[in-house]
Amino acid sequence: MSPDLTQPIGTPALIRLSGITKTLKGQQQPRTILDGVDLTVHSGESVAILGRSGSGKSTLLSLIGLFDRPDGGQYMLEEQDISRIAERRAAALRSARFGFVFQRFFLLKNLTAAQNVAMALVNGQGWLPRRKRRARVLEALEQVGIAHLAKNKPPKLSGGEQQRVAIARALVRDPRILLADEPTGALDTETGNLVIDALHSATERGCGLILVTHDHAHANRMGRVLRLQDGKLAPAHQQVVA
Amino acid sequence: MIRMSGRFRSALIIGGQGIRARKLRTLLSMLSLFLGVLAVVVVQAGSEFAQKELLADAERSMAKDGTLQMYMPPHEKAAPVALETLRGRQDAVAMFENRAIIGEPNVAPVNPGGAPFDQPGGPGRFYRCDNRGNCTDASQTGAPPGKAIELNLVALTGDIRPFRGFRQDSGQWLDFASAPSLAPRIVLNKEAAKGFTRYQVPAQMHVDNGTADSTPQIIGVVDDGGASYGPMAYVRADELLNWMKPVALSDGNARLQVLMSPQARDLEQTLKARLVAAGVQAGEIYVNRINARERVEDQLAMMRLIFLGMAALVLLIGTAGILNVGLATVGERIEEFALRRAVGTPRILLAGIVLSETLLTGLMTAGAAIGAGALGIKAGASMFGSRFPSLANVEFPWQAGVAGVVAGLVAGLLGGLIPAIRAARIPIATVMRA
Secondary structure (H helix, E strand, O other), rough: OOOOOOOOOOOOEEEEEEEEEEOOOOOOOEEEEEEEEEEEOOOOOEEEEOOOOOOHHHHHHHHHOOOOOEEEEEEEEEEEEEEOOOHHHHHHHHHEEEEOOOOOOOOOOOHHHHHHHHHHOOOOOOOHHHHHHHHHHHHHHOOOHHHHHHHOOOOOOOOOEEEEEEEEHHHOOOEEEEEEEOOOOOOOHHHHEEEHHHHHHHOOOEEEEEOOOOOOHHHOOOOEEEEEEOOOEOOOOOOOOO | HHHHHHHHHHHHHHHHHHHHHHHHHHHHHHHHHHHHHHHHHHHHHHHHHHHHHHHHHHHOOOOOOOOOOEEEOOOOOOOHHHHHHHHOOEEEEEEEEEEEEEEEOOOOOOOOOOOOOOOOOOOOEEEOOOOOOEEEEEOOOOOOOEEEEEEEEEEEOOOOOOOOEEEEEEEEEOOOOOOOOOOOEEEHHHHHHHHHHHHHOOOOEEEEOOOEEEEEEEEEEEEEHHHHHHOEEEEHHHHOOOOOHHHHHHHHHHHHHEEEEOOHHHEEEEHHHEEEEOOOOHHHEEEEOOOOOHHHHHHHHHHHHHHHHHHHHHHHHHHHHHHHHHHHHHHHHHHHHHHHHHOOOHHHHHHHHHHHHHHHHHHHHHHHHHHHHHHHHHHHHHHHHOOOHHOOOOOOHHHHHHHHHHHHHHHHHHHHHHHHHHHHOOOOOOOHHO
């Protein structure tokens, strides 16, 4: 029997999904998009998820990020069952445990880079005085190498810089796990590499990373590469051919 | 508590950012709301001013709230007893009202019976009635018409202004501290002043039952709130008593009343007892307490209700403006709100952000409307103060400011409620599908 490559061995799991199912109820027939997904992610581990468009990658990410709830199965976060968690607690966990990076940067154009990053701190989950808030924001921007652009507004930043601001926003609360949904989709290869570098460096500080991507080159830089197909998550070939 | 404080601060910070980011929209919302809040401010300021003026007018014509008012029947002993009992008392003043004619003697005055000067057709037929109800046509005296003015002369035992808030129009008020003058000093009301401005008459005063005519000195004019009741003049009782006997102050046609402070219950009892002892029928002494404020408030209540209703309607239109802009703004900010939820912002805070924006807009509008109202009142006072003395020292009432702030907040709350609920319901997965 071959080892299950979706399940790493060793340290306690950060995230453990078991038999997760999700059916989308659209205008047409209900469609089961996740059909018994198992996944375990540890601290400092990076996982890439590949799959065709519509295969359910983003749906899986939204379940992991507590944007939505699974229809079935079990979701353990740091050994706590959060499969049926209430929205109020989910909001608190999203703030404290997760960082999100999306394909579109979702920066507010009327705010500076620093204010966009601070958005994750001014979210009603505790309160930081202005001075501490500013220090945290600058630290996060420093981590992605753009502290000097703190006062610039998004229209004055390049695509790569905007995505790095978005990554700083995801990192500013020191999340346990980063969820990135095609973060390089709108960037050229070189800039995309810089963004992946920034995400990767977060794993070196003990943060878990789940990257949904179509880009095999970027996927190959992750510790594990999985493919979502027919509602199930399976290990891809270790070196995916682009 | 800390958690709530954090959410409150977060809502204010993000709300402030939202307003700064959409200045034009905020301005348009404020414009739509401005007239409504201004209407509330103006109605409240107007009703406060009207209440103050009506109350002041009622206090001038009747007496201040709580004052005890005692009416005495005409009786030869009534005036001497009242003069004796009130001597040295600062908490009460007696008023003896008699007929007087100033001008040529033995002629028919220009206003027979002390009629007002601007009656339709001019001073004409006026009936004078005695206390038994017998009325005679004051113009049918048989005397030839001459240069004389008839008025009611009110003799005072002390300063009446603590009880009735007369407004000095010109000249000065009676000085009760100085020695009495043989030439009685009189202060006219505005109606009497009108007569003396219009007609030139000799300075000779004839008082009913007087021992001789005197030469009066007109020293001032007051607004006594009773202009419509005809010309009146106020005089010190001791100066008038140089020209008539005390019993004449309470003869058949004289009217007697005593105004007492609310605390002067002992005086009321003493005066009553002494009057009864002097032969006045106890049942003919009437005492009542002035309740001017209640009367004025009753008069104003309906008017205020109607105007507030109209103001509320205008405010409602402004609220609809905020609602409209709020819904459009939330529609545009779907991604922003979904993103905020993604980074952990609770639904309640999203609603709070939208509400804080509309409440801040309402507050800023209230500030503008209150400022405009205060400036308007100041400008009105400086422009019309000389023509209307009641406007001269008018100030912006704090109640109007409070009403403006409340109106702004209520409009912000009502206009922001539905957009806030919509914002809180935006599905978080919007950011994933974008």
